[in-house]
Amino acid sequence: MDCLFCKIVAGQIPARKLYEDEQVFAFHDIGPRAPVHFLVIPKRHISTLLHLTEADNALTGHMLFTAQRLAKEQGCEEGFRVVMNCNELGGQTVQHIHMHVLGQRQMTWPPG
Ligand code: 5GP
Numbered sequence: 001m002d003c004l005f006c007k008i009v010a011g012q013i014p015a016r017k018l019y020e021d022e023q024v025f026a027f028h029d030i031g032p033r034a035p036v037h038f039l040v041i042p043k044r045h046i047s048t049l050l051h052l053t054e055a056d057n058a059l060t061g062h063m064l065f066t067a068q069r070l071a072k073e074q075g076c077e078e079g080f081r082v083v084m085n086c087n088e089l090g091g092q093t094v095q096h097i098h099m100h101v102l103g104q105r106q107m108t109w110p111p112g
């Protein structure tokens with residue numbers, strides 16, 4: 001499959017890995033938008049949030065739990081942001097779902 005993040009999971013493209021288990025993979029973003037910026041992705045290819053089904057509820061819950069656990073490990077107890085972009089209008093550029101976790105700077109709302 002010609003998917004950048006599937007290739008990172010398979011080890012075909014290098015990434016700075018933070019964590020992996022049977023279901024998820026977490027790695028530092030190559031273009032960080034904050035002092036801490038990592039991505040949590042499912043190992044299984046799911047192209048957008050619109051492709052989730054109820055059968056994925058446990059998987060997405062595990063992604064979120066992993067995001068907060070790693071955020072704490074990265075020193076973000078004081079606060080952090082989790083973002084998921086969907087499709088071009090939502091700002092998604094890689095067609096394999098991912099949670100952005102951003103921390104160690106003041107976040108503003110609303111985002112741009
Ligand atoms: P999106 O815009 O789809 O929500 O986020 C995609 C993210 O993937 C961007 O923040 C971008 O910097 C990151 N990214 C794109 N290519 C690579 C790569 O090859 N390695 C890593 N580690 N991150 C990448």
Ligand code: ZN
Nearest residue numbers: 003006045096
């Ligand atoms: Zn993929």
